[in-house]
Amino acid sequence: EAQVTQNPRYLITVTGKKLTVTCSQNMNHEYMSWYRQDPGLGLRQIYYSMNVEVTDKGDVPEGYKVSRKEKRNFPLILESPSPNQTSLYFCASSLRGAETYEQYFGPGTRLTVT
Amino acid sequence: AQTVTQSQPEMSVQEAETVTLSCTYDTSENNYYLFWYKQPPSRQMILVIRQEAYKQQNATENRFSVNFQKAAKSFSLKISDSQLGDTAMYFCARPASSNTGKLIFGQGTTLQVKP
Numbered sequence: 001e002a003q004v005t006q007n008p009r010y011l012i013t014v015t016g017k018k019l020t021v022t023c024s025q026n027m028n029h030e031y032m033s034w035y036r037q038d039p040g041l042g043l044r045q046i047y048y049s050m051n052v053e054v055t056d057k058g059d060v061p062e063g064y065k066v067s068r069k070e071k072r073n074f075p076l077i078l079e080s081p082s083p084n085q086t087s088l089y090f091c092a093s094s095l096r097g098a099e100t101y102e103q104y105f106g107p108g109t110r111l112t113v114t
Numbered sequence: 115a116q117t118v119t120q121s122q123p124e125m126s127v128q129e130a131e132t133v134t135l136s137c138t139y140d141t142s143e144n145n146y147y148l149f150w151y152k153q154p155p156s157r158q159m160i161l162v163i164r165q166e167a168y169k170q171q172n173a174t175e176n177r178f179s180v181n182f183q184k185a186a187k188s189f190s191l192k193i194s195d196s197q198l199g200d201t202a203m204y205f206c207a208r209p210a211s212s213n214t215g216k217l218i219f220g221q222g223t224t225l226q227v228k229p
Contacts, residue, residue, distance in 0.1 A: 033215070045216060050215050059218070088157070099147060099214065099217060102149075103159075103217075107157065107158060
């Protein structure tokens, strides 16, 4: 089944404790992206990747890191999480750039930072 | 500032009736795509419909259609014969610019379909 998977689905952590949210797609898509969703703000793009070893900042990259060493994986790293990073996170992929192609979204990761 | 504006935070409609969700945007591009995504209570985001700006014909997908007014930078979504399964949050989105992969979403409109 073609899909985007994210893990974990739910995470409660404490300020400053490094964490990684994994994202994997099995559709051989070139493009992958991370978003955060907050009430009243919609989805905001954190980072995106047009292909392996190519990443770029979205609108809200501060406090996040990403890497794209393999085509299928695009992990999101929070080196020192803070409470303002409490949010719902989505990973997405598309055949090529999301400005043209349909994005397929993962199921979301609910992160709470206390 | 590059923005996508959905001015209706919440809407409701009776089952089988028609509802229109509004979206306005700004852009300096001439050719681009616009998207409507749906997020039901399950949180799974799925594409509803996509419009190419250079096409004058409005996109249609079954009960979903758009009213695209390029000059006015308006991109509304019309849902005909509303069904209970249409209850969801709907997001309008447009590219920040061509060939960058950056996508800008609106704030979302929560639609409740009532039986």
